[in-house]
Amino acid sequence: MKALTWHGKGDIRCESVPDPRIEHPRDAIIKVTACAICGSDLHLFNGVMPSMKSGDVLGHETMGEVVEVGSENKKLKVGDRVVVPFTISCGECFFCQRGFYSGCERSNPNREAAEKMWGHSPAGLFGYSHMLGGYAGGQAEYLRVPYADVGPIKVPSHLTDEQVLFLSDIFPTGYMAADFCNIQQGDTIAIWGCGPVGLMAIRSAFLLGAGRVIAIDTVPERLALARQSGALTLDFHAEDIYERIQDLTNGRGADACIDAVGTEADGTASLDSVVDRVKAAVYLGTDRPHVLRQAIHCCRNFGTVSIVGVYGGLLDKVPMGSAINRGLTFRMAQTPVQHYMPKLLERIEKGEIDPSFIITHRAGLEDGPELYKTFRDKHDGCVKVVLKP
Structure with missing residues (x-):
């Protein structure tokens, strides 16, 4: 065959x-x-x-x-x-x-x-x-x-x-990403990555009662599909994602954040992602968790970070101090x-x-x-x- x-x-x-x-x-x-x-x-x-x-x-x-x-x-x-x-x-x-x-x-x-x-x-x-x-x-x-x-x-x-x-x-994975967020009617959900899983997560978040979905990517075709799915879209090359989410949520942060990107996050948008890429290239690191770091910072106190992007090894400089002191819940799985x-x-x-x-x-x-x-x-x-x- x-x-x-x-x-x-x-x-x-x-x-x-x-x-x-x-x-x-x-x-x-x-x-x-x-x-x-x-x-x-x-x-x-x-x-x-x-x-x-x-x-x-x-x-x-x-x-x-x-x-x-x-x-x-x-x-x-x-x-x-x-x-x-x-x-x-x-x-x-x-x-x-x-x-x-x-x-x-x-x-x-x-x-x-x-x-x-x-x-x-x-x-x-x-x-x-x-x-x-x-x-x-x-x-x-x-x-x-x-x-x-x-x-x-x-x-x-x-x-x-x-x-x-x-x-x-990808449909169960995107749905699980939203399911993990314990969505309450009207919640604001931020989703990093408008690839196939992220797009399924957008649709699923609305099915489960989200009032607003903020979708983050930079690829025009993906952002267009995200908008067609009802999301408000942000281009991470064009604006500061943390500041925009703060503005959109009156300084509180998103109720839940979904990492639908995983290990190969874009390495050109910020200093930490460039460092991740360099470390991986010289075998001093296994993954590039820029998106996970940003999702943690953008999530409101006592919110949820849902991780469905694939990671394979050890992640550097994940801000656990932020997560612990602000009471975040992490949900993740294959x-x-x-x-x-x-x-x-x-x-x-x-x-x-x-x-x-x-x-x-x-x-x-x-x-x-x-x-x-x-x-x-x-x-x-x-x-x-x-x-x-």
């Missing part, structure tokens, strides 16, 4: 790889009908995340048709149309039983590597390094789905692939997608949201390598890429 494979920093190829096969009785094989390039994939493309190996198949936003089912899988049958969550979860362990699917204790066969890095291992993920399981991803013609009687959700025929594909990751999928599918079916609004580019797998560059460099108005094998 054809698949997008990783061969080093900046080197993504579309090439032939072996077809997946059933390896466990609970598995399923799906024929991929749509997949997407995620902002998190760019961390792999840019060589930021460790433990990738040449030839690894990428992708964790995937849906398709079931073509083979393991003997113990009673949930799925051949012909079912499903969306696959990016988190691989057994459904039976301590965390899965409590709805914390992204903390699954069983799905990462390389948990020891993750424990050395983070103390404990999260769940295995599709197409996202050997530290997180080494599972082949879904930017391919076919995908093996472990624990397929727990993860995939069946979707009705009257909804298009593009309406439901993002249930695999999204337990299975927890959110049913309720979000219901919202799509009711017409409360159509997640396809963010798609700007559609193509086949063979165009994937070039579109990784287009997406990373934000060329051609690229906000979200969907690939159809």
Whole structure:
């Protein structure tokens, strides 16, 4: 089959790889009908995340048709149309039983590597390094789905692939970001990053009762989509974000702040972000947490900082003194997608949201390598890429 494979920093190829096969009785094989390039994939493309190996198949936003089912899988049958969550979860362990699917204790066969890095291992993920399981991803013609009687959700025929594909990751992630904010009617929510997750967070914040959303970015196409979603937008290259949020909230600060950027924050807007970039370049730091620092300072006393942007290692100079003395609450996670999928599918079916609004580019797998560059460099108005094998 054809698949997008990783061969080093900046080197993504579309090439032939072996077809997946059933390896466990609970598995399923799906024929991929749509997949997407995620902002998190760019961390792999840019060589930021460790433990990738040449030839690894990428992708964790995937849906398709079931073509083979393991003997113990009673949930799925051949012909079912499903969306696959990016988190691989057994459904039976301590965390899965409590709805914390992204903390699954069983799905990462390389948990020891993750424990050395983070103390404990999260769940295995599709197409996202050997530290997180080494599972082949879904930017391919076919995908093996472990624990397929727990993860995939069946979707009705009257909804298009593009309406439901993002249930695999970015819609639940954006919704969780807003959910973590404990939004009260009329709250002001500030969101850093108007990429796909940030845009989903904007829509979700309004669904959950926010009175105002302040969206921060600098890419014109992203800011335009944020405004179309109802947000007041700020360009961090054109104005002082802290001062503007202070002005907009009469000096109180935002009720909650969402970091939808993560480790590769823009390195040109402030001195601390330039220092972050230099330290990472000479291996004196692992992440660039400028956005997190700013979100902490912009949040009101006893407010919430919600973190869904990906961080991989150790963060320098995070202002914990500010957070502690002002009573901030931090909420963060890799999204337990299975927890959110049913309720979000219901919202799509009711017409409360159509997640396809963010798609700007559609193509086949063979165009994937070039579109990784287009997406990373934000060329051609690229906000979200969907690939159809």
